[in-house]
Amino acid sequence: MSSWSDELVVTRLDRLGRDTRDVLNLIHECEQRGAFVTVLDPLASTRGEMGHIVLTVLGMVAQMERRFIKERQREGIEQAKPDGAYKGGKARLDHKRIAEMHSGGAGTAEIARAVGCSRMQVYGVIRLSA
DSSP states (O other): OOOOOEEEEEEEGGGGGGGHHHHHHHHHHHHHHHEEEEEETTEEESTTTTTHHHHHHHHHHHHHHHHHHHHHHHHHHHHHHTTTOOOOHHHHHHHHHHHHHTTTTTOHHHHHHHHHSSSHHHHHHHHOOO
């Protein structure tokens, strides 16, 4: 007789959460609901006796790796700036249009719809331009 159980499958651990705490919270929630968590690369699961511990360690390693990558990226950007090779990211929102609409009396919801963003983003742009 086979028994079925729910299982959350992710390709890599970094797809499961931003940091170790997120990963552990999600694993805990799955366990509370009677589900298993399986990571495909590297293969690990909460099914076995050591599964929870293995995923915890892998989560900590993944978090450290992300920190190292961000640090190297920051160092590379700082080295590229003086040479003019790094100009920064592309602006995703039209700050000028948001400021003009706001000064013209438009509400945040109206601006958000017109620009295609959230009200929170509009608030952030308004706060920066003030």
